[in-house]
Amino acid sequence: MNLRYIFTNAYYRSLKSIRDNYLFLISTTLTPMTLLFVVWILSNGKDLPFALAGGIIALTTSVGIFEAGNIAFFRFDLRYVDLLITTATTKMDFLLGEIFGALAWAFPGFIIYLLLDLYMHLLNPISFVLTLFIIGIVLISTSSIAFWISGLTKTSRNVWGLTSLLSIFMTIIPPTFYSYTLLPKPILYLLSIFPTTPAAVLEQGLFGIAPMDWSMLAILIIETIVYLVLGIYLIKWRDE
Amino acid sequence: MIEAKNIKKTYKDGTQAVKGMSFVLDKKVTSIIGHNGAGKTTLIRMLSTQLLPTSGTASINGHDIIKDVMAVRKTTVSIPQEINPIGWITVFDNLRLYLHARGLPIKESKLRAEKAMKEIGIWDIRNKHAADISGGQKRKIFVGMAIASGADTIFLDEPTTGLDPFSRIQVWSAIRKAKGQVVLTTHYMEEAQSLSDDVLMVDKGKILSKGSVRQLLKPLEKMVRVESMKKRSNSIPVGNTWVSYVKREEAESFVMEGDIIKPITLDDIFIKKGVNLES
Numbered sequence: 321m322n323l324r325y326i327f328t329n330a331y332y333r334s335l336k337s338i339r340d341n342y343l344f345l346i347s348t349t350l351t352p353m354t355l356l357f358v359v360w361i362l363s364n365g366k367d368l369p370f371a372l373a374g375g376i377i378a379l380t381t382s383v384g385i386f387e388a389g390n391i392a393f394f395r396f397d398l399r400y401v402d403l404l405i406t407t408a409t410t411k412m413d414f415l416l417g418e419i420f421g422a423l424a425w426a427f428p429g430f431i432i433y434l435l436l437d438l439y440m441h442l443l444n445p446i447s448f449v450l451t452l453f454i455i456g457i458v459l460i461s462t463s464s465i466a467f468w469i470s471g472l473t474k475t476s477r478n479v480w481g482l483t484s485l486l487s488i489f490m491t492i493i494p495p496t497f498y499s500y501t502l503l504p505k506p507i508l509y510l511l512s513i514f515p516t517t518p519a520a521v522l523e524q525g526l527f528g529i530a531p532m533d534w535s536m537l538a539i540l541i542i543e544t545i546v547y548l549v550l551g552i553y554l555i556k557w558r559d560e
Numbered sequence: 561m562i563e564a565k566n567i568k569k570t571y572k573d574g575t576q577a578v579k580g581m582s583f584v585l586d587k588k589v590t591s592i593i594g595h596n597g598a599g600k601t602t603l604i605r606m607l608s609t610q611l612l613p614t615s616g617t618a619s620i621n622g623h624d625i626i627k628d629v630m631a632v633r634k635t636t637v638s639i640p641q642e643i644n645p646i647g648w649i650t651v652f653d654n655l656r657l658y659l660h661a662r663g664l665p666i667k668e669s670k671l672r673a674e675k676a677m678k679e680i681g682i683w684d685i686r687n688k689h690a691a692d693i694s695g696g697q698k699r700k701i702f703v704g705m706a707i708a709s710g711a712d713t714i715f716l717d718e719p720t721t722g723l724d725p726f727s728r729i730q731v732w733s734a735i736r737k738a739k740g741q742v743v744l745t746t747h748y749m750e751e752a753q754s755l756s757d758d759v760l761m762v763d764k765g766k767i768l769s770k771g772s773v774r775q776l777l778k779p780l781e782k783m784v785r786v787e788s789m790k791k792r793s794n795s796i797p798v799g800n801t802w803v804s805y806v807k808r809e810e811a812e813s814f815v816m817e818g819d820i821i822k823p824i825t826l827d828d829i830f831i832k833k834g835v836n837l838e839s
């Protein structure tokens with residue numbers, strides 16, 4: 321594993337590029353905030369904890385999914401993947417470089433959420449650590465999905481539509497802004513194919529605003545492994 | 561040493577870009593020449609493990625490009641024809657990131673990048689964002705990566721396209737000084753002629769000829785090219801002129817008739833073989 325590449329790439333792709341692309345930073349931070357606001361208004365503040373539990377997961381998910389656009393940009397517009405292939409950089413190094421790069425874009429949002437959670441007394445030290453763990457897992461699984469998507473199309477233009485669509489499906493429909501107990505069990509399990517769903521269920525449990533369902537942890541971990549393996553396996557590396 | 565064994569590529573849409581090529585390249589600098597669409601990029605992409613051959617294979621210093629991919633990649637650099645630098649980081653950082661990707665330590669990457677930037681003439685723009693430099697300067701970043709890598713084998717797909725004449729000289733002298741074996745493609749015949757040890761001429765996915773420039777030019781030794789507006793016996797149409805080849809001492813009479821006399825270049829070898837490079 322080439323850590324030097326992974327971290328230099330992450331640094332150049334995140335901190336170094338935020339100045340040129342700060343609007344994306346603002347939009348990734350604000351999109352879940354907007355929903356938070358809507359939920360707060362509509363429920364008279366009652367459902368705010370649900371939106372806080374799910375919002376941080378939604379944020380992570382959208383940052384991970386939008387990696388597909390970045391990878392497609394690198395592949396089709398810069399033709400950079402070809403250059404990287406002939407350096408013995410592995411798919412795994414590339415994926416990890418992307419994931420750490422993506423993390424930085426979500427960072428301001430994370431801080432806002434975690435501060436709000438603390439302010440509302442929703443987090444204790446244990447649930448805080450578990451929350452970070454879940455965020456990490458969701459980032460890996462959604463980036464892996466993004467990896468796969470980036471190889472499906474022929475131009476980066478096509479990827480933008482696909483990622484926007486997936487981002488909606490994966491951040492709004494799962495129980496990110498409402499209690500998961502409202503969903504009939506079969507639908508909950510169906511929605512669990514999106515890593516966002518089990519992650520949001522777990523967060524609600526951790527926040528103590530809905531019953532804890534530990535089976536969701538198993539689902540989350542297993543599907544992350546599956547998505548990771550598929551992502552690495554399916555990403556186009558050498559052209560055919 | 562690069563050895564290709566009946567390597568072929570047929571794209572999904574049925575285009576036979578490389579129709580079965582076998583060769584051994586063992587000289588310091590080899591140029592692959594051929595007109596647009598001849599299959600140069602496809603060939604280079606296969607040799608440098610970026611594209612899977614449809615059949616056949618090749619080896620680089622004994623490592624098979626299909627079975628032994630990682631060994632090839634570790635010792636090979638390949639600069640794609642249409643590559644672009646990362647625009648929001650500096651020229652210097654682009655080089656450093658690449659050298660890190662090749663596994664070089666931080667300090668070593670910095671030193672090598674600095675040396676290469678000086679050599680290739682991009683030192684003065686090292687702190688500019690790569691989005692803010694000219695196309696030729698962008699090309700130079702990648703040639704800089706290749707020479708800084710210290711790799712055993714270097715593939716460069718049109719490294720000098722779009723460069724001004726002075727920059728081309730800088731790039732070529734850097735290429736000559738590179739540590740490893742270099743294989744490149746070019747449009748500029750005079751370049752291929754003056755700087756490569758070996759030339760691979762390709763057309764429509766096939767090898768036309770291979771050898772040193774001297775060997776390739778042998779059939780037209782002591783001759784000149786006559787470009788005329790009217791057709792003569794044995795003349796070949798090229799664009800809207802007619803080209804024929806005559807002994808040097810006979811050239812005088814053609815000049816009197818208003819024809820243009822030119823020295824023989826590799827272009828003429830293509831023309832002789834029925835490939836019209838200028839069309």
Ligand SMILES: Nc1ncnc2c1ncn2[C@@H]1O[C@H](COP(=O)(O)OP(=O)(O)O)[C@@H](O)[C@H]1O
Pocket residue numbers: 571572573575576577594595596597598599600601602603
């Ligand atoms: N991805 C592709 N799919 C289908 N045809 C292709 C593809 N890439 C190149 N070709 C075709 O293959 C032939 C050789 O192309 P290329 O290797 O790029 O030539 P050169 O580099 O010598 O100009 C051309 O006819 C080109 O149109």
Ligand SMILES: [Mg+2]
Pocket residue numbers: 600601602641717
């Ligand atoms: Mg080409």
